[in-house]
Amino acid sequence: MATVPVYCICRLPYDVTQFMIECDACKDWFHGSCVGVDEDDAPDIDIYHCPNCEKTHGKSTLKKKKNWSKHDTGQSTDIKAVQNGSQVFIKELRSRTFPSADDVVVKLSGSQLSMDYLEENGFNEPILVQKKDGLGMSMPAPTFYISDVENYVGPDVGVDVVDVTKQTDSKMKLKEFVDYYYSTNRKKVLNVINLEFSDTRMNSIVESPQIVRRLSWVENYWPDDALLGKPKVTKYCLICVKDSYTDFHIECGGASVWYHVLKGEKIFFLIKPTSANLSLYERWTSSSNHSEMFFADQVDKCYKCTLKQGQTLFIPSGWINAILTPVDCLAFSGHFVHNLSVEMQMRAYEIEKRLKVKTLTPFPNFETACWYVGRHLLERFKGLHKANKQPAPYLVHGAKIINGAFRAWTKKQALLEHEDELPENMKPSQLIKDLAKEIRLSEVFVFDFVPLSQKDYTEAKPEVKSRNSKVKKKGGSAAGILDLLQASKQVGGIDYSANSQPPASPSTQEAIQGMLSMANLSSSDSLQQPWSNSQSKNNSQSRSNSHSTQASKKAGGGATGGGSNNSKRPTKRLPKKPRKSSSIESLDYDDDQDHMDACFKDSDYVYPSLESEEDNPVFKSRSKKRKSSDDTPYSPTARVGPSVPRQERPARDGARVASIETGLAAAAAKLSHQVRKLDTQMNNGG
Numbered sequence: 001m002a003t004v005p006v007y008c009i010c011r012l013p014y015d016v017t018q019f020m021i022e023c024d025a026c027k028d029w030f031h032g033s034c035v036g037v038d039e040d041d042a043p044d045i046d047i048y049h050c051p052n053c054e055k056t057h058g059k060s061t062l063k064k065k066k067n068w069s070k071h072d073t074g075q076s077t078d079i080k081a082v083q084n085g086s087q088v089f090i091k092e093l094r095s096r097t098f099p100s101a102d103d104v105v106v107k108l109s110g111s112q113l114s115m116d117y118l119e120e121n122g123f124n125e126p127i128l129v130q131k132k133d134g135l136g137m138s139m140p141a142p143t144f145y146i147s148d149v150e151n152y153v154g155p156d157v158g159v160d161v162v163d164v165t166k167q168t169d170s171k172m173k174l175k176e177f178v179d180y181y182y183s184t185n186r187k188k189v190l191n192v193i194n195l196e197f198s199d200t201r202m203n204s205i206v207e208s209p210q211i212v213r214r215l216s217w218v219e220n221y222w223p224d225d226a227l228l229g230k231p232k233v234t235k236y237c238l239i240c241v242k243d244s245y246t247d248f249h250i251e252c253g254g255a256s257v258w259y260h261v262l263k264g265e266k267i268f269f270l271i272k273p274t275s276a277n278l279s280l281y282e283r284w285t286s287s288s289n290h291s292e293m294f295f296a297d298q299v300d301k302c303y304k305c306t307l308k309q310g311q312t313l314f315i316p317s318g319w320i321n322a323i324l325t326p327v328d329c330l331a332f333s334g335h336f337v338h339n340l341s342v343e344m345q346m347r348a349y350e351i352e353k354r355l356k357v358k359t360l361t362p363f364p365n366f367e368t369a370c371w372y373v374g375r376h377l378l379e380r381f382k383g384l385h386k387a388n389k390q391p392a393p394y395l396v397h398g399a400k401i402i403n404g405a406f407r408a409w410t411k412k413q414a415l416l417e418h419e420d421e422l423p424e425n426m427k428p429s430q431l432i433k434d435l436a437k438e439i440r441l442s443e444v445f446v447f448d449f450v451p452l453s454q455k456d457y458t459e460a461k462p463e464v465k466s467r468n469s470k471v472k473k474k475g476g477s478a479a480g481i482l483d484l485l486q487a488s489k490q491v492g493g494i495d496y497s498a499n500s501q502p503p504a505s506p507s508t509q510e511a512i513q514g515m516l517s518m519a520n521l522s523s524s525d526s527l528q529q530p531w532s533n534s535q536s537k538n539n540s541q542s543r544s545n546s547h548s549t550q551a552s553k554k555a556g557g558g559a560t561g562g563g564s565n566n567s568k569r570p571t572k573r574l575p576k577k578p579r580k581s582s583s584i585e586s587l588d589y590d591d592d593q594d595h596m597d598a599c600f601k602d603s604d605y606v607y608p609s610l611e612s613e614e615d616n617p618v619f620k621s622r623s624k625k626r627k628s629s630d631d632t633p634y635s636p637t638a639r640v641g642p643s644v645p646r647q648e649r650p651a652r653d654g655a656r657v658a659s660i661e662t663g664l665a666a667a668a669a670k671l672s673h674q675v676r677k678l679d680t681q682m683n684n685g686g
Contacts, residue, residue: 008034009051021045025053040165040188081292085164085189085245089294093245093324098296101126101270101305105313110134113211113314119392119458123256123340126270126305127314132260135312136210139262139332146330149237150178152202153195164189164244167291181241181328191244191325194361195237206235208334209312212258215338221372227424231364233335240266244325248295250281250318253363254348255335260312264329268305269296273318273344278351281320285355295320317341318348335363339373342398346405367409367421374402374435375426381438392458396442403435 004013007020007029014020019032019039024047032039035051046063054060082089105126108117111134113127129135140148155175162169165188177192197203212234213219222230233255248271251257259266271277277299284295296302307313315321318341337345349366377391377399384391391399409418410428422428 007031010034021048023048023050023053025049025057043166081289083165083167084247084291084294085167087165087243090243090245090324093294094326098269098304099301101268101303104270104272104303105305110136113209115211115214118211118215118340119394122394123314123316123338125316126319128305128307129312129314131310132312136207136213137260137312138205138207139260140205142262144262144330146178146181146239149195149202149239149330150174152205153197153200153237157200159192160194161190161192162244162246164191167247177239181239186241189241189243191238191240191246193236193238193240193246195239196232196235197237198232198235202237203235206332208234208336209258209314212334212336215340216336217338217369217373218336221376222369223372226372228365228368231366231369233361233363236333236335236361238329238331238333240264240325240329240331242325242327244323244329246323247291248281248284248320248322249359250320250348250351251315251335251363252352252357252359252361253335253337253366253369254317254341254345254352255337255363256317256341257315257333257335258312259307259315259331259333261307261309261329261331263309264325264327264331265309266307266329266331267324267326268307268313268315269322269324270303270305270315271296271299271301271320273320273348277320278318278347282351282355285357295322316344318344335361337363337366337369339395339398342401346401365421367405367418368423370402370405371421371423371426371428371431374399374406374431377402378431378435378438381435381442385438385441391442396439399435399439403432403439406432406435 006013008031010031012031014029015031019042020029021032021035021037021042022029028050030037030050032042037045037048044062046061048060049057082092105128107128107130110129110132113129113135132139153174155173155178157174158171159174159177160169161172161177174195177190180186180190197206216234218230218234238259248269250273271281280298281295284290284293284298287293305313317337377395380395381391381399406428408414410432
């Protein structure tokens with residue numbers, strides 16, 4: 001009969017439930033409880049000697065670790081590093097002081113937190129609501145506790161449990177964790193942070209805040225019949241014991257998150273998602289010893305926010321946060337992505353992909369959600385434009401970010417990586433094209449050619465009539481003329497301000513001014529102001545255009561085509577193609593390029609995209625291939641006669657180009673006719 005192997009100084013068989021450690025000298029195995037070695041300390045041991053082997057081989061030795069801090073000189077020490085989440089770490093964290101979150105957290109009542117408030121003020125700072133009244137949120141009664149969670153969810157449901165000291169996770173049945181929670185002797189600090197219960201009985205007694213349900217992409221735009229099921233990220237139950245700690249992180253997919261404390265208390269350490277802080281976060285996360293570095297020491301400010309029982313906290317997209325549980329706590333939370341923070345969500349998602357983050361609370365199929373949102377925005381914009389209304393600025397900005405991401409994801413070299421998240425029956429190329437068109441329609445001038453203000457864009461305001469809803473570009477709208485003027489300024493470096501020299505003859509100036517006067521604009525207003533819905537961007541671009549124009553004059557001797565013999569001919573510049581980049585920050589469309597695309601251009605001239613209803617078009621581009629002829633092509637440098645001294649000629653007032661002047665005059669006349677026709681139609685309709 002075979003004998004069962006025995007181990008340790010107790011000489012007992014192997015027990016899978018007990019921690020054991022091997023002696024590096026005798027190679028025997030020992031129970032940690034028998035030789036005084038705690039399981040949490042075992043990873044720090046370099047060479048272990050059992051009590052018997054210590055007599056001949058010496059005592060066990062620990063691993064040497066570097067202890068880096070923000071103010072280190074770069075020299076390593078033999079001092080054991082403090083592990084984030086350890087008892088020593090928690091004790092130090094409790095004793096530290098941090099700037100109050102009152103500087104960054106907005107305090108509102110439940111009724112004040114509305115869609116109108118967020119559209120007007122944005123959702124860029126955390127929001128604290130003292131009481132759940134007015135939030136449209138359902139929570140269990142105050143008597144609800146951990147045993148009730150087990151009853152509603154099921155005792156045999158598997159949950160991910162975090163060992164706070166090690167910052168590692170393992171699987172456990174909910175019943176086993178509940179037994180641990182109620183035990184009087186907790187040897188470890190364990191917590192549950194990702195118990196998503198939307199498909200359990202507990203779903204019926206917990207409802208997320210109404211504002212979250214109104215904003216959530218998953219709740220509003222994900223089809224119920226989609227092959228890919230909705231991401232389960234809307235309802236989490238958090239069961240955390242005293243001294244639980246979750247290290248600094250950004251929610252996956254750049255999601256915003258809400259927390260409600262039913263029992264106990266939580267402390268949040270909040271860091272703004274500035275560009276500098278996000279770069280530091282990415283570097284910290286990539287470090288091999290980041291679990292030994294407190295990230296808050298690397299940034300300028302980390303704010304402390306205490307969330308007490310009955311309070312609700314909303315954390316915006318991108319905010320870097322850590323969480324300490326000072327007392328046993330039962331809380332509920334949920335993640336949501338939305339239209340108010342598209343740019344930050346996309347930026348956080350890019351960081352997440354670069355870091356290849358593995359987390360217990362992922363946001364699955366984030367790209368699929370974006371495709372559904374893109375399709376929704378397309379239909380929404382179409383409906384608004386049909387009703388002569390304009391979408392809100394944040395929707396247009398978000399659509400541009402999303403459509404830029406679509407272009408990056410569908411590039412040939414990237415498609416293989418992203419095609420699995422493309423929804424069924426989705427035509428990406430057509431969606432990208434159609435959405436880009438609606439975005440451009442949302443950024444042009446309104447009916448009277450006055451640039452839209454923020455208030456004019458709001459969908460809840462009275463009807464705003466768009467010029468493009470009445471006169472399409474393809475039919476020869478005034479947008480083509482303005483495109484011409486904008487593009488001409490780009491190509492020629494021409495400045496139409498009052499202080500500059502007229503670029504062409506008086507007749508051309510009169511034609512241009514006539515067209516603009518019909519649109520209630522002056523030439524300086526229309527051409528000095530870039531087409532953008534961001535006021536700060538307008539100011540910076542105007543200054544940039546002004547400096548560029550002045551530099552062009554110095555280098556080229558002015559914008560006119562003629563002048564004295566000493567003047568140099570200005571160098572003609574072709575419009576620059578938009579820079580291709582996978583970075584989300586560069587996904588915004590180039591507004592000037594959009595207007596250039598509406599015009600035909602060759603190396604010398606820019607032509608408006610007008611399509612005449614007559615047989616002969618108003619403008620004809622020069623043919624690049626000359627027809628065969630016996631006549632020798634004219635060359636301005638060819639000598640056709642004897643050299644004679646050049647005769648003195650008076651300087652011309654301006655360079656006249658007959659075809660351009662004729663075209664502008666014809667276009668002005670056509671525009672005048674269209675405006676009168678529209679006015680007549682509108683008067684008859686009224």
